Amino acid sequence: MKVSERLEKIPPYLFAEIDRKIAEARAKGHDIISLGIGDPDTPTLAPIVEEMHRAIDNPKNHDYPPYNGTEKFRKASAVWMKKRFGVDVNADSEVLANIGSKEAIAHVFFAYVDEGDYTLIPDPGYPVYKNATIFAGGTPYAMPLLDENNWLPDFDKIPPEIAQKSKLMFLNYPNNPTGATADLEFFTKAVEFCKKYDILLCHDQAYCEMTYDGYVAPSVLQVPGAKDIAIEFFSHSKSYNMTGWRVGFVAGNAAAIKALGTIKNNIDSGVFKAIQDAATAAYDVDSKYITELNKMYQERRDVAQAGLKELGWDIKPSKATFYLWLPVPKGYTSEEFVTVMLEKAHVVVPPGTGYGQYGEGYFRIALTKDADTIRECIKRMKDAGIKY
Numbered sequence: 001m002k003v004s005e006r007l008e009k010i011p012p013y014l015f016a017e018i019d020r021k022i023a024e025a026r027a028k029g030h031d032i033i034s035l036g037i038g039d040p041d042t043p044t045l046a047p048i049v050e051e052m053h054r055a056i057d058n059p060k061n062h063d064y065p066p067y068n069g070t071e072k073f074r075k076a077s078a079v080w081m082k083k084r085f086g087v088d089v090n091a092d093s094e095v096l097a098n099i100g101s102k103e104a105i106a107h108v109f110f111a112y113v114d115e116g117d118y119t120l121i122p123d124p125g126y127p128v129y130k131n132a133t134i135f136a137g138g139t140p141y142a143m144p145l146l147d148e149n150n151w152l153p154d155f156d157k158i159p160p161e162i163a164q165k166s167k168l169m170f171l172n173y174p175n176n177p178t179g180a181t182a183d184l185e186f187f188t189k190a191v192e193f194c195k196k197y198d199i200l201l202c203h204d205q206a207y208c209e210m211t212y213d214g215y216v217a218p219s220v221l222q223v224p225g226a227k228d229i230a231i232e233f234f235s236h237s238k239s240y241n242m243t244g245w246r247v248g249f250v251a252g253n254a255a256a257i258k259a260l261g262t263i264k265n266n267i268d269s270g271v272f273k274a275i276q277d278a279a280t281a282a283y284d285v286d287s288k289y290i291t292e293l294n295k296m297y298q299e300r301r302d303v304a305q306a307g308l309k310e311l312g313w314d315i316k317p318s319k320a321t322f323y324l325w326l327p328v329p330k331g332y333t334s335e336e337f338v339t340v341m342l343e344k345a346h347v348v349v350p351p352g353t354g355y356g357q358y359g360e361g362y363f364r365i366a367l368t369k370d371a372d373t374i375r376e377c378i379k380r381m382k383d384a385g386i387k388y
């Protein structure tokens, strides 16, 4: 039976070809190290797990949850927004619980995009923005993220006729895959642009707590008047090592929260209430846990950076995320280089092209292995004669 046209329009899954090559290399008996996937390698913070034990024993948590999230979780999320960013959001009308941010990010396109509409999405970027646009029948317009612009899109380069046909813009800072950060001045420009063209501004805030060297990530909702057109997606996944738990929330413009809620309550039935209790406890976790976690990633970042420098990659240390975005050596495409990394060094890294056309010429390293394993990867690269 033929699948839908919308499914046929989706590019092949980023890791499918890599998975095939990994299987091939493992079958030959090679020990493969993956720096591929952005999934924390250490456990969920202990106080959250403890709260889950209590929460799961509570029979009141066993039935269907409210569609928009428990009152306790929404209120705690609003309090966290105030404490963390100084931003006021109404827990009833401006906050919505999500089954991890990925589903909510995908579903918001269905709330706003019709056939013929455009969306403005970062390239390179998290693949969901582009694919959900296509699922919703829209046309993605790539905003290039370039080194010379510090990996920020240049709104002046967006043709006005495209902006007029656009319903939705996605931004994501701290950024996957580039590790770049954005300041409030940039967010202010984004808000102005989206107000001018009546575009819903969606900010993916997955990495706001994964920051180094004293850097503190801002919220787009700190821009005065941002709530007129903006929503922001927060996720417990990367901040509290909770990728498997599937929980987060989106906050901001009430009409957009309501529209997304309507799509969602026709498709899913919310987040298990015990998980919402545990996610609520996450906000009260002593900041020393987050500090420890960030110290660990910062050490790995420094180990990777020093090792890569010896191989010729002279990169600026990233202030946030657990990603390094690196140029491939001259003479290689992204795909060719990641194949060399796999076959000669037995290290898996995704090609930049997996994140969009402007990812050509780059590859990504995820710091989701301990410092010794990262040292081993560098050694393998050196032994294989890989350098920049």
Ligand SMILES: *Cc1c(COP(=O)(O)O)cnc(C)c1O
Pocket: 038, 099, 100, 101, 102, 103, 126, 172, 176, 204, 206, 234, 235, 236, 237, 238, 243, 247, 248
């Ligand atoms: C990991 C990631 C997400 C998804 O997080 P979940 O809340 O686990 O669904 C969203 N956006 C970006 C950019 C990510 O890297």
